[in-house]
Amino acid sequence: MRAHLTARPADLTVRAARKPAVAVDVAGLRKSYGEVQAVRGVSFTVEHGEIFALLGPNGAGKTTTLEILEGFRARDAGQVSVLGADPGDRANGRALREQIGLVLQDIAVEPYLTVRETIARNAGYYPEPRDVDEVIALVDLAGQQRQKVRNLSGGQKRRLDLALGMIGNPSLLFLDEPTTGFDPNARHGAWEIVRNLRDAGTTILLTTHYMDEAQELADRVAVITGGQIVAEGTPSTIGGRDTARTRIRFALPDGCAVAELPPGAVPGDGLVTVQTQEPTKTLHQLTDWALRRGTVLTRLTVDRPSLEDVYLRLTDHGAPASTMDRSTR
Amino acid sequence: MSIATHRVRRHDLALLWHQIRYEQLSFWRNPQSAFFTFVFPVVMITIFGALFGRVKAGSYFYGLSALQYYVPTIAAVSVLGACYSQLAIVLSMRRQNGILKRVRGTPLPAWAYFVGLLAHCVMVSVTDVALIVGVGAAFGVPLPTHWTAIAVALVLGAASFCALGVAVASLIRNSEAAPPVVQLILFPLVFISGTYLPIHSAMLNRISGALPVRPFNEALLGPFAQHTGFDWHNLGVLLAWGAAGAFVAVRRFRWNPRPE
Numbered sequence: 001m002r003a004h005l006t007a008r009p010a011d012l013t014v015r016a017a018r019k020p021a022v023a024v025d026v027a028g029l030r031k032s033y034g035e036v037q038a039v040r041g042v043s044f045t046v047e048h049g050e051i052f053a054l055l056g057p058n059g060a061g062k063t064t065t066l067e068i069l070e071g072f073r074a075r076d077a078g079q080v081s082v083l084g085a086d087p088g089d090r091a092n093g094r095a096l097r098e099q100i101g102l103v104l105q106d107i108a109v110e111p112y113l114t115v116r117e118t119i120a121r122n123a124g125y126y127p128e129p130r131d132v133d134e135v136i137a138l139v140d141l142a143g144q145q146r147q148k149v150r151n152l153s154g155g156q157k158r159r160l161d162l163a164l165g166m167i168g169n170p171s172l173l174f175l176d177e178p179t180t181g182f183d184p185n186a187r188h189g190a191w192e193i194v195r196n197l198r199d200a201g202t203t204i205l206l207t208t209h210y211m212d213e214a215q216e217l218a219d220r221v222a223v224i225t226g227g228q229i230v231a232e233g234t235p236s237t238i239g240g241r242d243t244a245r246t247r248i249r250f251a252l253p254d255g256c257a258v259a260e261l262p263p264g265a266v267p268g269d270g271l272v273t274v275q276t277q278e279p280t281k282t283l284h285q286l287t288d289w290a291l292r293r294g295t296v297l298t299r300l301t302v303d304r305p306s307l308e309d310v311y312l313r314l315t316d317h318g319a320p321a322s323t324m325d326r327s328t329r
Numbered sequence: 330m331s332i333a334t335h336r337v338r339r340h341d342l343a344l345l346w347h348q349i350r351y352e353q354l355s356f357w358r359n360p361q362s363a364f365f366t367f368v369f370p371v372v373m374i375t376i377f378g379a380l381f382g383r384v385k386a387g388s389y390f391y392g393l394s395a396l397q398y399y400v401p402t403i404a405a406v407s408v409l410g411a412c413y414s415q416l417a418i419v420l421s422m423r424r425q426n427g428i429l430k431r432v433r434g435t436p437l438p439a440w441a442y443f444v445g446l447l448a449h450c451v452m453v454s455v456t457d458v459a460l461i462v463g464v465g466a467a468f469g470v471p472l473p474t475h476w477t478a479i480a481v482a483l484v485l486g487a488a489s490f491c492a493l494g495v496a497v498a499s500l501i502r503n504s505e506a507a508p509p510v511v512q513l514i515l516f517p518l519v520f521i522s523g524t525y526l527p528i529h530s531a532m533l534n535r536i537s538g539a540l541p542v543r544p545f546n547e548a549l550l551g552p553f554a555q556h557t558g559f560d561w562h563n564l565g566v567l568l569a570w571g572a573a574g575a576f577v578a579v580r581r582f583r584w585n586p587r588p589e
Contacts, residue, residue: 070434071434072430072433072434072585093436094436094438095436097434097435097436098436102431102434104427104430104431104434106427108426108427108428108430108431109428109431110355110428111359112354112355112358112359113351113354113355113358117351117354121347121351122435124344124347124348125344125435125436125437126435126436127340127436148358164431168435168436
């Protein structure tokens with residue numbers, strides 16, 4: 001309540017200032033809750049116009065990081081710049097909030113207003129809002145616009161939330177686990193909306209614990225676990241995915257002793273695995289070996305670590321990924 | 330607190346009106362608030378009118394007729410409901426639901442949010458009081474003459490009980506506890522303040538006179554029924570309570586459903 005009496009810089013401080021080099025710049029961010037270190041030295045940058053995903057398990061520090069950037073929480077240490085302003089400084093609050101949109105993790109909307117009224121109310125808070133009808137159409141709520149919010153389904157409420165996040169025509173949109181609880185169709189719909197916003201120039205910082213969401217949406221991904229970023233890159237290169245060895249697997253042929261396998265082949269749980277940097281050559285050698293023996297390589301697969309493999313290895317969950325990791329040493 | 334450096338944009342007054350309109354909309358759409366907060370006091374004065382409409386002036390009501398006494402006290406109760414109870418319950422529920430956090434995430438300044446709420450509560454109070462006075466008049470209660478004193482008492486009372494409502498919302502942690510806590514404080518207070526039955530115990534009156542409800546009753550009773558003007562002493566007590574409420578509210582109010 002104190003905030004309304006403190007000085008606010010002129011309207012244009014943030015808006016008219018020279019566009020900062022990056023949309024979000026975080027360096028050495030730290031935050032503890034009592035004994036628990038939720039965020040332990042997180043650094044990353046988000047470029048203008050990209051979708052950046054913070055990918056991590058529950059409790060990794062994603063939401064805490066986001067809430068510090070959104071100005072909801074105070075940080076213990078580190079530098080934070082959002083559109084060139086410090087979100088921890090209340091004096092920037094209003095000017096900064098006019099340029100950012102938020103979709104928080106929990107759904108929270110006034111139950112007795114209609115969809116349209118809710119969006120129109122928030123539109124009135126911004127100097128240059130988007131058109132209410134346009135936003136209603138974008139989130140596909142035109143059919144429900146005269147319904148009271150309390151009568152909406154969970155997915156519809158979430159889309160209303162998304163509409164409230166974009167109604168102010170933000171240049172930066174924060175999405176905290178935007179599609180949790182959506183059915184597959186609804187998720188694809190939400191992804192389409194987010195991609196369209198990005199294509200229209202909005203910078204988007206989202207958190208998610210869904211690999212496919214990061215893969216589908218993000219231009220860049222940072223994997224966060226235990227309050228630290230353990231890898232950062234594009235979805236196709238993160239964690240060395242592009243340079244990782246190809247994995248060739250096939251069933252151990254009947255009557256073939258382990259000792260008879262070609263060098264480099266490691267048997268385990270019914271399948272033989274070969275890791276290689278030169279898949280073409282190795283595959284040729286393997287098929288040659290099989291043809292000369294007159295055996296068939298059943299259940300033959302050639303693959304590279306998926307984003308999920310990388311994620312599980314990085315966040316230290318799940319045995320298969322770590323087994324694979326060990327076998328490559 | 331550098332008020333001088335705070336620049337009000339031209340846009341801000343429009344913003345305030347925008348906010349008041351939507352507070353009104355949320356209020357009237359919610360059948361519970363519309364009924365218990367707004368209709369209930371009007372129903373009560375109507376019942377009292379039917380029951381006590383013919384009770385002539387007597388010493389039990391300090392020389393007033395029963396309805397002359399009840400019009401100002403029920404008017405005071407309607408202000409308590411529209412300001413204190415409404416804000417304490419609505420704000421703690423909005424905080425728990427995360428709605429307040431959302432508001433904090435928009436550019437709407439905190440002052441606009443609170444001034445909007447306050448104005449909304451005052452508007453509901455004033456409408457309620459006007460209806461109660463109207464029902465009283467229908468049962469033959471003469472209209473008051475000192476409208477300025479009534480207006481001052483009403484606005485000061487509404488503001489003070491709004492501040493106390495925000496203070497209670499700031500101290501309640503769990504929104505489910507809000508309605509019982511609000512009633513637990515209000516019910517005995519209203520009772521010992523002579524709202525429903527005149528209290529003739531000097532001791533009790535001295536105690537309740539230092540608490541917020543009786544001074545508000547008295548500040549309204551004077552100009553409403555006794556043709557007296559400003560009751561400075563009781564207005565002063567009311568103001569002190571309002572200031573105390575505002576102090577707690579400013580110090581302790583939280584937007585976030587979970588403490589840091």
